[in-house]
Amino acid sequence: MSRDLALVIFPGFQILDAAGPIAVFEIAERYRPGGYALSLQAPGGGEVASSSGVRMTAAPLGPGPFDTVMLSGGDGTRALADLAAITAWVKVVPARRRASVCSGAYMLAEAGLLDGRRCTTHWGRTDDFARRYPKAKLDADRIFVRDGDIWTSAGITAGIDLALALVEDDLGADVARRVAQQLVVHQRRPGGQSQFSALVDLGGRTGRFADLMDWMRAHLAEPLTVERLADRAAMSPRNFARAFAAETGTTPAKAVERLRLEAARTEVETGRAPIDHVAGLVGFGDPERMRRAFLRAFGQPPQALRRAARA
Template sequence: MSRRLALVIFPDFQLLDVAGPIAVFEIAERYRPGSYDLTVEAVEGGQIPSSSGVCLAARPLSQGPLHTVMVSGGDGTRDVEGLQGIVRWLRTVEVQRPTSVCSGAYLLAEAGLLDGRRATTHWSRTDDFARRYPRVKLDADRIFIRDDDVWTSAGITAGIDLALALVEDDLGAEVARMVAQALVVHQRRPGGQSQFSALIDLGGRTGRFGPLMDWARANLALPLTVEQLADQAAMSPRNFARAFVVETSTTPAKAVERLRLEAARAAVENGFDPIDRIAEAVGFGDPERMRRAFLRAFGLPPQALRRSARS
């Protein structure tokens, strides 16, 4: 069965929002010929400039029926009013699986397709998105979210994760795994993985807590309580906790857990130390506590990730 799949773009779209998924579906088609009939589409078609200035040739929007519509994100979504042609089309086109990458969620929400549903978008747009679309159950701390047949994803490279998940849904886990290998993507990140990892690494939107995060990463075996972190940042615990959430959109405790998870995952996949020793070294202490954190973040326990890395 060939699935009609339209990737929708507009002036100032983000190029990787489209190019990443295209590569995923192209390679899936090599493994399972006839699986996808892929088109890039825009309101009137033609050469559509991305935010980088690189243009893609697009066809006019299809009349349907379509199996999947994937709406790209990008700077162009800052003017949703200027994209009402796409919004009107989304309200009327017959589509089985509406999806979006990054701020493409704005167009799905504007069309009413996300009302009452869980959804995500790029972390930098979540405050604005929540104000504009209060009927959407926004979950900002996710790589991608599936609510029935409606899928949304976080920023830019998360479009690759989303596309791999769609391939897995269509063609099975083995094909998705082969596509990931061909793309030299280590493995598909589970949708529940936090998208704030990079923001934490940067020390927040302004980088204010960058040195603190470097210190915490070098001292993961310490308890790293709010009081310890606040003292290191020369702030009172209350002011520190409030400022940290504003900067990073997550709590100090969740940020510390994210640092521990990243260090633990690298040790699990690339080393040979026993799991309990890794748990102690990165500050989880109890292996069971680390196992639960892995399940929340990656969808797999440490032993399964190690086996996957070995294979």
């Protein structure tokens, strides 16, 4: 049975939000002919310009019913008033399930479809999203989230992860695995999207603490207390902690842990040193402490990430 799938775009959409899932469903169709009937749709139809200027041709929003409706994201979602036609349509169009890529979650939320639902969106939009839609149960670190018949995904390339999960749900794990192999991507990407946030890596919103971050990376094996970091920044501990949090959006302790996780993950996935040695090398000291940090950040212990990297 062919599953009718409507992928919705709009002026200013992110082209990979559409192209990534399209590629997944196209290749799934090769392995399971008749699995999907995909249509690209937009309010009014016709040529639609992406944020890059590249255009895609879409049909007008259809009456359904659809098996799946998927909304792309992109810069165009910053002007939600211009997307009212999609918001109104997605709320009422008959569909077995609804999904969004990246900031496409804004349209689901505007339609009230995320009230009381677990969801995610691009890490760079999570603070704004949480303020606008307090009824949604935002999980900012997830690559994708399924809550019943509502599926949402994190930023841009996570649309591929979401589409693979939909294929697995529809056609089975073997087809999803073969599609992922053809695309040369993980069938199930390890970890959450916080690992991709550049805020702390850049030293904050203005780069005020960039030099300090570089120094921290070079001294991860040493004690990095607030007092020591404040001294390095020529500030009092209290003022430093307040300024650092305002600049980076996180506490000094969490920033230290994230930098240690960054270094530890690289060692775990590319090196051969024992896990206990890696824990000492990057400053965790206790391997159990590092394991708990990995579970919080990546959802898997170091040993699992090493096995996946070697596989």
